[in-house]
Amino acid sequence: MYLSRRSLWVLFACSLLLILSITSCSGLGAPPPSDSVNSMTLNVGQTSSAVGYFPLYVALQKQYFKAQGLTLNPTVPPVLGTGAKMAAAIESNSIELAGGGVITDAFTVSRIDSQIRLLGALTNGYFIDVTISKRFAQQAHLSAASSLEQKVKALVGKKIGITSPGSGTEALMIYLFRIYGYDVKRDAILVNLGGTETAALAALSTGRVDAISFFSPAGQEAEAAGIGDLFISPDRGDIPAMQGQLHGVFYTKQTVIDTKPKAVLAFIRAIAQAEDFIQKQPDQAMGLLEKYLHLRDMQVTRPVFDAIGPTFAQNPQISQKAYDEANEFHLKAGLIAIALPYKDMVATDTIKKALSQRLSS
Template identity: 20%
Template sequence: MKSARSFMAVVCTILMVLILGACSNSSSNEKTSIKLAEVTRSIFYAPLYVALENGYFEEEGLEVDLTTTWGGDKTMTSLVSDSSDIALVGSETSIYVHSQGANDPVINFAQLTQKDGTFLVSKKAHDNFSWNDLKESNFLGQRKGGMPQMVGEYVLKQNGIDPHQDLNLSQNIDFGNIPSAFQTGDYEYVQLFEPTASKFEKQGVGHVLASFGEASGKVPYTVFMAKQSFLEDNSETAEKFTRAIYKAQQWVESHKGKEVAEIIQPYFEDIELDIIDESVERYKNSEAYALDPVLDEEEWNNLKDIMDEAGELPEDVKHETLVNTEIAENIINE
């Protein structure tokens, strides 16, 4: 009888250990869900897709639900209405929201791209291109008030060209229709993102002449941002998210374009692998991808100068008002 009681005691002990172990494993396997809104689907955002495909978010215990919201206004609406937790969009949008008197400001906390991602494309080849070649040409620009157009105008002015006086400038074409409008219209030059620029070169439709990103310098072109309340209430989650992005940034920097292309191809199934490869290499060569998530004050001030030059800066917002560098700095210093 005594041995039976001893046996039952051992069995109960084993069962308790198994139950506690199962509970512990269940708890450790629980993931924090993040609703992430990206402003568009772009090879320009390659490190984000690398973070997803290489499992860096999963390693941090995060489950990221990615939605493409197609436009800065829609992306910010998603964020401020709590339809998303984090948004990937241009930093200028946080300034626009702040100028409207937001009680819960949108804070930039992790930078993804550090330069403009557009390229100057011409219908004709140029052996010795000069920015002066653009004068009096038919130029198809980007949407007024958006970062591509503001950077484009900034670069032109830096090279002695007044875009509204020296060019026949068109800004009335929707973003999605710009490539086809350039192909079919009488435009001589256009400002394009990848992979369209590389596609046009391959098809003989256009020739890439210059990078607006290289010409303009570093700006917080695309940044992960969240409402201040979210960052305060979910500081650990924000750190985990930023850590995953930093891992991806380092991976992209240390791997060739083709390797990056192979990882992110599921996000661009209608684009040939060699075009993705060429696009990634072009962005790497122009240093468009940020090497770490820190958005420094110099970049922020450069952004404001570009907006001010374009007449689109609603107010002078200080770096510390809308930028949190502490999260990113802690991650890279680990």
């Protein structure tokens, strides 16, 4: 039995409150000291080690945070695992800045906290793909060149692996089914596989699921191992309405911007340096990507980089167009009830100030 969207939201809220109470009791939620305006230390976390958060890894490896005079505490941002845990950490102040997350999570937590602000773009592209098993591919008689409608229709009645309810992997399936008049929770079987690529690929290879909705490089790994085919890829252009939409982001609360302005500006500049490096040094960036994703060799790394490389943001600035496309996607996927205004969510002035100081940094 599947839970309704309302029920899932209630569960999320209850989980958030529980985690908040625990972190508050531990003292992690204490407000920052009054002299923090000059602080150059930030507590930063990331949701997972997904490919979309690669600019954060580059900034760490190239020591761009240090170059900006910023200290991360801890030095390597902890991986929290889920958007709900990140939301709880942000709300309790145990994490001051989400250095690697998706706009889905920022939208979700903004429903209970109007202080949430987007500080910059990591990717302008949805780095989640639908990959099908070899057996399903043979039965469907479809290929990457088949129409999107044919592909979605073929998924009706199938078992589809996702990371978890309320995730971007589920949102993609809801969206795809809805645009052709289907309901994925009624017309397919969603299987929660957790956030590890290993589990997703194992489920695909053993027949536990017919397809997976999972972040890159799962599709490329499946093809390299001969266990599946990349079926639907937003970054490949298979879903025109999703091309260029804001997805990977970093965000914080307005209170952190107000209390640690210098540290926040330095963080934005460091990410800008990382994004510039990725754009201008693709060969070196590819080598770092291989290490970041623990890929076996260039047979997998190059297809991953070719697919997602163009979607990495050229700089942290968030365009109105990319934001509006993300808003529209989340509305159609049922993840938000009303469009969230750009001016309310994006810390435009903060981003502009950071980037204006970039050349002198």
